[in-house]
Amino acid sequence: MFPSWISRHFTVLLLSTSILILALLLNSSSPLARSLPSLTKVKNFSSWSKPAQSSANMPKAPVYFFSHGGPDVQYNKTHPVYPVLQRIGKEITQKVKPKAVVVFSAHWQAEPNEIHLNNAEDTDLIYDFYGFPPEFYKATYPNKGSPELASRILGLLSDAGIRARGVKRGLDHGVFSGFNVAFSPEENPLGCPLVQVSLFNSEDPDAHFRLGQAVAPLRDDNVVIIGTGMTVHNLRDMRFARGSPAAPLPYVASFDNALKEAVEADPAVRKDRMAAVTKRPDAKQAHPWMDHLMPVYVAAGAAGEDKGVQTWTFHESSFAWAQYRFGEVPA
């Protein structure tokens, strides 16, 4: 897919990054030696099919977008995003206290017109990355799916006219790498079921917005919906990275800022403003493929009338790490 000189540069870069990371890991006191703690406090939720009891008094759960980084994010405690993801994770477990989490990751694009979702309770992780140190392929992340919640989501998608089906599929690194920071099994376990739903295999912002709208009723049951991707993501241009952390390329700030303005716009105009962002002249530089961007549209769709706010961002090399929240966090 890339011209060979680009792949060559990319391979060299990956190789050198890997060696650097490996060297650091061998020196550190083994963040990889994670034991698999038991999944505690999984709540009883045998009542998914019933609508929420008194949604008038119950606030809707907020919706989040995480910029999740690469498979190395869970090992790099010096990266500025690390404490940010930890803080957001604690906000969710300590204040929102969700009944379950539904996650849409950049790394699962099912079909152009069909959504897939995991409906199994126990699955293996998917190591969907290449050229990283062997230890990265032993990462763990204890989690439980929920066949009941999966079937409720299938119902909601069907009501919205979205074709969908359940499959057995484990979490990909778009989920487990960032979640190992935000919801560290040792320090801040999620403690509730986690169901991953795919994106469409398309770059259609409106279709992804409607996907979010379709699952929005879950928020009335205190289910937290999270999209995970990156707000700027250009792997090809990593070869231009200079410095540590690497200075951002020009389109990183312009695109990240434009996206912020659109996401934070009045919810009445947000859908159109966000769709326009994908047509900007810098959009194809910021996202040669739109897979890492689409989860923001799912989150905004799920947000309904609730405003979005960028809680943090960071510009580095050919990447932007903006984090968003839609709706209110309970006091």
Ligand SMILES: *[C@@H]1O[C@H](CO)[C@@H](O)[C@H](O)[C@H]1NC(C)=O
């Ligand atoms: C879960 O809740 C349902 C009804 O709310 C109850 O019938 C069932 O026994 C509960 N299961 C557990 C394991 O507590």
Ligand SMILES: *[C@@H]1O[C@H](CO)[C@@H](O)[C@H](O)[C@H]1NC(C)=O
């Ligand atoms: C951790 O992240 C920082 C900021 O991007 C970077 O400078 C550093 O090289 C990274 N460390 C490793 C081991 O990748």
